[in-house]
Amino acid sequence: MPTEVVIFDKSFKLECPVNEEHNLHAAAKALESKYREARVAMPRLETDRVGAMVAFNLALEHAKLQHQFKVFADEIAKEKHQTKQLIDELSKKLEATLTES
Numbered sequence: 001m002p003t004e005v006v007i008f009d010k011s012f013k014l015e016c017p018v019n020e021e022h023n024l025h026a027a028a029k030a031l032e033s034k035y036r037e038a039r040v041a042m043p044r045l046e047t048d049r050v051g052a053m054v055a056f057n058l059a060l061e062h063a064k065l066q067h068q069f070k071v072f073a074d075e076i077a078k079e080k081h082q083t084k085q086l087i088d089e090l091s092k093k094l095e096a097t098l099t100e101s
Contacts, residue, residue: 005025035051038053
């Protein structure tokens with residue numbers, strides 16, 4: 001379904017699943033906000049360069065978030081493995097106790 005968003009005062013019609021419209025509008029709003037912040041911080045820089053800096057900064061934020069996600073996912077996998085080991089140990093102890101009785 002086509003969805004209209006406004007970025008840099010220009011309207012764009014983009015294909016988007018119905019359940020993703022909110023994300024599309026949020027992304028456009030975030031991009032617009034970052035662009036305006038960059039434009040204020042670098043008023044003499046050409047529009048293309050401001051856009052490139054915004055894209056770079058968003059890519060950098062994305063890379064940092066991906067790294068954090070990987071660290072968290074690794075921690076969760078490690079904790080899951082440790083939990084499984086503890087459950088296995090406890091199960092063995094319980095079986096041993098039950099067979100002794």
